[in-house]
Amino acid sequence: MKLYSYFRSSASYRVRIALNYKNLPYDYCAVHLLKEGGQQKQADYVALNPNAVVPTLVDDGHVLTQSLAICEYLEETHPEPPLLPAHAADRAYVRAIAQTIACEMQPLQNLRVTQYLKNVLHLDDETRNAWTRHWVQNGLVILERMVLESGRAGRFCCGDTPTLADVFLVPQLVSAARFECSTDPTPTLARIAEHCNNLPAFARAAPAQQPDAEP
Numbered sequence: 001m002k003l004y005s006y007f008r009s010s011a012s013y014r015v016r017i018a019l020n021y022k023n024l025p026y027d028y029c030a031v032h033l034l035k036e037g038g039q040q041k042q043a044d045y046v047a048l049n050p051n052a053v054v055p056t057l058v059d060d061g062h063v064l065t066q067s068l069a070i071c072e073y074l075e076e077t078h079p080e081p082p083l084l085p086a087h088a089a090d091r092a093y094v095r096a097i098a099q100t101i102a103c104e105m106q107p108l109q110n111l112r113v114t115q116y117l118k119n120v121l122h123l124d125d126e127t128r129n130a131w132t133r134h135w136v137q138n139g140l141v142i143l144e145r146m147v148l149e150s151g152r153a154g155r156f157c158c159g160d161t162p163t164l165a166d167v168f169l170v171p172q173l174v175s176a177a178r179f180e181c182s183t184d185p186t187p188t189l190a191r192i193a194e195h196c197n198n199l200p201a202f203a204r205a206a207p208a209q210q211p212d213a214e215p
Contacts, residue, residue: 001026004048004056006033007210008042010106011067012055013171016205021162022078026057030212032074033111036136060122068102071164083164093150094158099145099167105139108132109175129179136172144186145171153188156197162196170196174207 003019003026005012019026031054039045040052049056049065057064057073066068075083080119082092107113109132117123117131152158157165158175173183173193195203207213 001191001213002029002032002058003027004029004045004054004058005210005212006031006054007207009033009054010171010175011053011102013174013205013207014067014102014167015055015057015074016210017071017167017170018083018164019203020201020204021167021199022081024074024078028080028211030210032212041067055166067170068098071098071167075164083162083167085161085163086167090158093152094165097146098158098168099142100139101168103194105136105172105173106175108135109179110136116198133179133181136179137185140172140181140183140189141177144189147188147192150175153192158194162199166192166196166202169193170202 001019001022003015004014005028006013007018013065022096026170031045033054036042038050038052040054045056046052048058048063050094052064055065055070057070059073059077064073071083089151114128114132117128118125123131147153147157150158154160156162169189170193173189176183203209
């Protein structure tokens, strides 16, 4: 397998966790989202991923894009150890957590969005960061309620075994910290993330551990 990734990309981070958790070796191909005008915009990469984003996973000639789709692919092709629970209702809950992050929260902090706020709408850094922080913080509070009200939380979002919900939660909390979001309103999420980060699969996937990591 070959993973096209950027160390700071939360979407790439998710896939790295899933690959590690399933003990799947892969070659890391760095795609710097800022250097050279954004390496993801270069013709050879766009030919691979027309959306010009990371991650992209190449497996046995198959080119896979979008982190949720990639993680579902890994679950289907390498079901052990599982990242989805046995019961349908629990799987729906786990997917709801993952999709809340991937579809509703992360897009609002995405590089393309923040660059548009800066370069087209000409928002200053303070205003732009406040806008992003508002939506990320709001999303975290919603996630906290979802996890608590589900009655499913244990050491992780769904019981005492990691699932896709945790795979998506941890990178989102790392991104939230970059935007100086407070974890005070979300103690359950912070506790779950601490358990996750004690696991080798999560720790090895962290941004600082990647070959393209920068200060």
